[in-house]
Amino acid sequence: METSRPVVVKRMPERVNQREARKFFADVQPFLTSDRPQLVFDLSQVRQLDAAGVEMLLRCVTEVMKRDGDLKLASLSRQAIMVLELTRTDRLFEIYENSTEAARSFSGFLPNAMQSIAGYREPTPSAAPLAA
């Protein structure tokens, strides 16, 4: 199942403290408030992430969820994943190895876990009608 809605990929800055988080949130706000937004945050450059940064991520995901969209994280640096694990927020996001995979995941109908199973194919609707 393909979707025509655009996927916005945004790279997060190296240091995500309160000031940077506010600035970043202001940058992405137009995308957050669009209809069913599809966002990917690239965290490959993040070297410092504090509680304000994590709060900003949570705020973003809340806004996105309100509008029936999704926010995914990609290319997490070691420092970023360490902070997300420390603050127990890693489990709230879908995390991908790179932005391409994250963007591609929006177009797939199946959940990511199902796609990764080797040999698994999306079941095609059978020609014979189901017995009542």
Next chain:
Amino acid sequence: MDVRAIVITGVLGESPSSVATDSVEAFSGVPHALLPVLGRPVLHYVADRLKNAGIDSISVLNAADSSLPLIEEAGRSDFRWKNVPAGQVWRAAEEEFDDLVQAGAEMVIVLRLGAYAEVEIDPFLQYHLDQRNHTTQVLATDGPLDFFVLCGSRRNDARFLLRNKLSKMRVQTQPYLTTGYVNRLQSAGDLRRLAVDSFLRKTSIPPQGQQIRPGVWVGEGAKIDRNVRLVAPCYVGPHARVRAGSLITRGSSLEHHTVVDRGTVVEASTLLPLSYLGAGLDLTHSVVGFKRIASVKYSAQLEIEDTSLVSVVPGTSVLRTLNHAVNLVAFLPRQMLAGVFGSRKIRKSQPALDALTTGFDGNAVARTMTQDRQQLTASVMREYGNQ
């Protein structure tokens, strides 16, 4: 026989086994050998082994910055402690060797920390004498250690060895193979492994504290709130504070004066002295100290500026008391203002539930807690007491 020892810390050796790959045998500049493991610095455990073998004179040459935290704490009254610049430490070791020999030492043990090795001292010295070596090195199963014994009369050999930063001997001799416990202490992961191995009795390091339950050691003056879960094996150091709802598990070690705030999980991790870990966090497979987290899982270090996550507890009791007072003074007005001006948001239950779902009692959800509570009668009071 007069045997003395020189212990060198805070400097890397030159032998291939001593060169750290992804770290410099230090955490935030403090050598791993001077950091405490289960209550005491690694250096003290090494010194105790030497003392038990009858070596009373131990000279410690420290090349690490003495102004760094915990360096001073690693000193002991029975050490001949000298802080020397890193560039001059080998020259200082030569001079120390000469001084010890002049004072009557017949054999001098020279070791660099470095690795923590439980070398059997008496058999090692006996081997050195039997082989009639000038210098004998200790060899572990995974490579040579920076652990030597030198004859006091062989000053040239000593000079050669020390000028080559323990990497070359003037006359190659058969090394002494140790079968004791060895930990290279090169990374934060090694520091963690030393703590875990000590819990598992693979080393001779005993946790410094009272064993309150099998596998749970608590140091003097530690404050542990009531609903804290301590799962063995774990160690809570002296004057540490573990606040309500926390979980300390899987070989975690909290060194002295650490604070673990409410609801935090510490799993397979070490908190170095004077560390504060914020509320509601999940620390796994890490070493925390000096506003820094080293992850064993990701082999990465992260400096944290946000004091709500990780910070440093003041070093002296006066500063700690002052800090508590400031926090209290800041807390009270905030709470009072919140009490006066803050409005409580009371959410009503969704009445649509009982209309849509058959057999579902929506009113039961909408009912407030006070309504649900059983009426307090004399019989209930008799049953449950005055709770």
